[in-house]
Amino acid sequence: DSGVTQTPKHLITATGQRVTLRCSPRSGDLSVYWYQQSLDQGLQFLIQYYNGEERAKGNILERFSAQQFPDLHSELNLSSLELGDSALYFCASSFWGGTTNTGELFFGEGSRLTVL
Amino acid sequence: KNEVEQSPQNLTAQEGEFITINCSYSVGISALHWLQQHPGGGIVSLFMLSSGKKKHGRLIATINIQEKHSSLHITASHPRDSAVYICAVSLNNDMRFGAGTRLTVKP
Numbered sequence A: 001d002s003g004v005t006q007t008p009k010h011l012i013t014a015t016g017q018r019v020t021l022r023c024s025p026r027s028g029d030l031s032v033y034w035y036q037q038s039l040d041q042g043l044q045f046l047i048q049y050y051n052g053e054e055r056a057k058g059n060i061l062e063r064f065s066a067q068q069f070p071d072l073h074s075e076l077n078l079s080s081l082e083l084g085d086s087a088l089y090f091c092a093s094s095f096w097g098g099t100t101n102t103g104e105l106f107f108g109e110g111s112r113l114t115v116l
Numbered sequence B: 001k002n003e004v005e006q007s008p009q010n011l012t013a014q015e016g017e018f019i020t021i022n023c024s025y026s027v028g029i030s031a032l033h034w035l036q037q038h039p040g041g042g043i044v045s046l047f048m049l050s051s052g053k054k055k056h057g058r059l060i061a062t063i064n065i066q067e068k069h070s071s072l073h074i075t076a077s078h079p080r081d082s083a084v085y086i087c088a089v090s091l092n093n094d095m096r097f098g099a100g101t102r103l104t105v106k107p
Helices: none
Strands: A005-007 A010-013 A019-024 A031-038 A042-050 A053-057 A064-068 A074-078 A087-094 A111-115 B004-007 B010-014 B019-025 B031-037 B043-049 B052-056 B059-064 B069-074 B083-091 B094-097 B101-106
Touching: A005 A087, A010 A019, A019 A087, A019 A111, A031 A074, A042 A064, A042 A074, A042 B094, A074 A087, A087 B043, B004 B083, B010 B019, B019 B031, B019 B083, B019 B101, B031 B069, B043 B052, B043 B059, B043 B069, B069 B083
Parallel strands: A010 A111, B010 B101
Antiparallel strands: A005 A019, A019 A074, A031 A042, A031 A087, A042 A053, A064 A074, A087 A111, B004 B019, B019 B069, B031 B043, B031 B083, B052 B059, B059 B069, B083 B094, B083 B101
């Protein structure tokens, strides 16, 4: 058990809809990272938050947004969903907030999104 | 061309064999991670390296910064080591991933 909790584990929705994925980091960790894993693109870094502030941005679409709350949990919002958004979405946490080095990462079990 | 290349893509071994998975990258990095993803989908971080060598149990990871190359070794492999092993590099506010090496260890 990594100590990182992601909900929901599975989600099925329709094109055009909006969903929210939630991540609670390991106790004491200040950084939360979001990743997308799809069959055709593999793992991709989406975005990082550190202590409530956006720290780094990767290949995140404009239809996607995230935030980190004062209790350090984070939410990833996906809107105007398309079939190609079907993927596993992972979050990870770390104590460090470095932009060049994440420190050791602890991953959640992932949220599997299916868009029909 | 992917900035992070792993080889081999697939690897089948007999229990007890010594296994090596390679990762080459083409960009300047601050750190390299080896991740393990089991069939259920969960990801576990095995190592984070910026230089030299690290060992944890039967796993050894090395990195050569000058050659932009890292290797993950598994000694005395076991069927429970069957998983996808992913190399990832940290650089400039970003992280890039290799496509993964699918390892199957047969009893």
